[in-house]
Amino acid sequence: MKNNNVTIHDISKALEIDSSTVSRALNNSPRVSQKTKDKIISKANELGYQRNSLASKLRTNKTHSIGVIVPRISRHFFSSAIAGIEETAYDAGYDVIICQSLDDYEREKKLMNTMLSNRVDGVLISISMKTTEHDHFKEYQKQGLPILFFDRPCALANSTNVIIDDFKIGKEVTEHLIEQGCKDIVHFSGPQTSQLYQQRTKGFKAALEKHQLPFREEYVFESSLMKEDGIEMAKKILALPKVDGVVSSNDTSAISAMQHLKENGIRIPQDIAFVGFSNEPVSAVFEPSLTTVKQPDFEMGKIAASLLFEQIKSEGNLRINQTKILEPELIIRNSSRKKS
Amino acid sequence: MKNNNVTIHDISKALEIDSSTVSRALNNSPRVSQKTKDKIISKANELGYQRNSLASKLRTNKTHSIGVIVPRISRHFFSSAIAGIEETAYDAGYDVIICQSLDDYEREKKLMNTMLSNRVDGVLISISMKTTEHDHFKEYQKQGLPILFFDRPCALANSTNVIIDDFKIGKEVTEHLIEQGCKDIVHFSGPQTSQLYQQRTKGFKAALEKHQLPFREEYVFESSLMKEDGIEMAKKILALPKVDGVVSSNDTSAISAMQHLKENGIRIPQDIAFVGFSNEPVSAVFEPSLTTVKQPDFEMGKIAASLLFEQIKSEGNLRINQTKILEPELIIRNSSRKKS
């Protein structure tokens, strides 16, 4: 079975019209008469013509596609953000290429390379937890291509970020627990190589200070915040003298920790109150339902994509070092309601 | 900021070595001496050379990339299947382009078109619930490109499918409820335009027949099985004279229905027992935990991808009309345990 790809030249021969005219007709150029356009289009359909985007992209040096790299597409936050990105891209006539880094630095580097060599017009990325070097982004910027970081900010100079204020909200959720009467609060922190988790942890600390509560290193657990980490951290909690609250940097680990604690006779929120982060669907359904932070996911995707398209259209005259901060929302549920 | 893309010609000029040799060196051809290879590679790094994949794909007519189209990447089953696909593709040196049809026929058509015009070497697809016409797949096959359907089979002649036996498992879950003593069982069915849901429904029917229970049309609700549909169906259940069990074709609608019923004082499983489909993470966490069917998601992705690569490598000499059937697993949890 041979590749019987039909090209504009086949249409050109069949109709005895020059291929340049065929090209123009298929691109709906105003410089072709309606009559020939009709002829060409119907012949194209008849022959089963399919444009070769590779050739046209090579020729025009415009791919009309953007790349999206996220840690994992299975996370609710990311799949919602992608939905926002796709909607915006669709309206702008762009294709979206989705990839996941699986929070792996090497993989992220390889993906950036693939993006580059496929000449996408721009990249939206939420960087991996393990990324501490930024050379692969610099290389990219050198080519004059716009790159925009969302959710997880990048310390790189001259970069555009769309994020939430993780310090502020980290402080806010901690204060919420303090208001509920918690005094001995454990913090599930993510890798401190990531700015995002650093900020949440700083917010946690700031809230304690503000309310004259002691900050104790042994009450801060750093992990990758996966399901298994939650169980480990629950065990550590049971080994601590006194704990009445937990501020977790994500829902996944909070829920597996709560599950383990419940199995060990701990009542939530009476004995230990919990707050999470991300508003994963499971957090509304778990019992007790988990107090959490809803980040503007879909909206963040839309805004990030719009900014990227602006930069693409400006062709480098707009490479502003800007940071857009969106407002998250604290959703109070049963896991943190100590006072009725 | 200009596009200062470095090409093999730039390296060629700088080194006064012909571009064809440069190309060979960069592809690690054995027909270039190690000495010149080293020179070329170090110059390439120095200049920040990035291969233009578009040009190379155009020239070789091989893209080393495959397309994946799924209804929604946020569904646990699909993101796991994609993980399996990516792992296999990575080993085979292929790029994966992920897209979601959002269960929309027009969008699916457009995506197939994009795949075609970007000349992917093959496509893995789980078709949209609303897809009843298959012309866009035929067109694709005409080009001699392999396409493989997974999870949701396609009735198209000469197509390869990787699926589970939905009839058999549909029958099995129903019999599980019957064994628990259920007699008046409601069925949440998906769109009957989809073979997959047809089969599950047939399995449901077969189980009733086998156990001499009546099949009643008014006990079968057809919907898109979204969250909202679950609530609607719960209301319908409350309006029926007698219901003691529900076989749902997915977890999402089962859970929202259970939630609504619980709010109305129905006890699960004592009053109504439930079984779902898909093993979404939330099903293990909901109370009562939901009995469900775990499809081999990751494994299905791996197998589907391997089969696709076989077809790609065979270059059309292997277009066998084959169907691979994988074994699902019934996970019994609390929502269906009537007998202690």
Add this chain to the structure above:
DNA sequence: TTGTAGGCGTTATCAA
């Protein structure tokens, strides 16, 4: 409104 000609960056074929 249509045709001519050249090139996007790479690779394959042939010759040296």
Add this chain to the structure above:
DNA sequence: TTGATAACGCCTACAA
């Protein structure tokens, strides 16, 4: 082992 040349399919000055 290396070089010269043409071609992949498309688009776009420029000319007619």
